[in-house]
Amino acid sequence: MAQMIVRVGDINVAGGVAITPVLNVTANGRPLAKFMSIVTPHFPCPFPPIHCVAKAALPGSMKVSAGGMPVLRVFSDIDTCLHPRMTGSFNVTAG
Numbered sequence: 001m002a003q004m005i006v007r008v009g010d011i012n013v014a015g016g017v018a019i020t021p022v023l024n025v026t027a028n029g030r031p032l033a034k035f036m037s038i039v040t041p042h043f044p045c046p047f048p049p050i051h052c053v054a055k056a057a058l059p060g061s062m063k064v065s066a067g068g069m070p071v072l073r074v075f076s077d078i079d080t081c082l083h084p085r086m087t088g089s090f091n092v093t094a095g
Contacts, residue, residue, distance in 0.1 A: 005089050006018055010088050011042075011085075016056075018057075020034040028092065042083070057078055
């Protein structure tokens with residue numbers, strides 16, 4: 001099943017923004033978010049603190065890569081704080 005891919009600026013369900021780009025790979029004019037991207041602090045930061053230092057997202061696509069790393073997918077991939085990615089490209093997908 002194809003799923004939307006995550007770009008820099010896309011959020012998880014608690015509002016954490018993926019901010020580390022894959023260089024030279026874009027979707028809809030925005031860079032893809034890099035596998036294990038830094039995620040901005042989000043609710044309920046500061047307690048527990050895992051929401052203040054999260055990374056995006058696990059496990060990443062096993063079939064599609066960008067910059068030699070798995071692409072991140074909406075809802076299938078979970079940040080290290082256990083929040084799933086919520087927004088992504090509206091027309092670029094990964095199997």
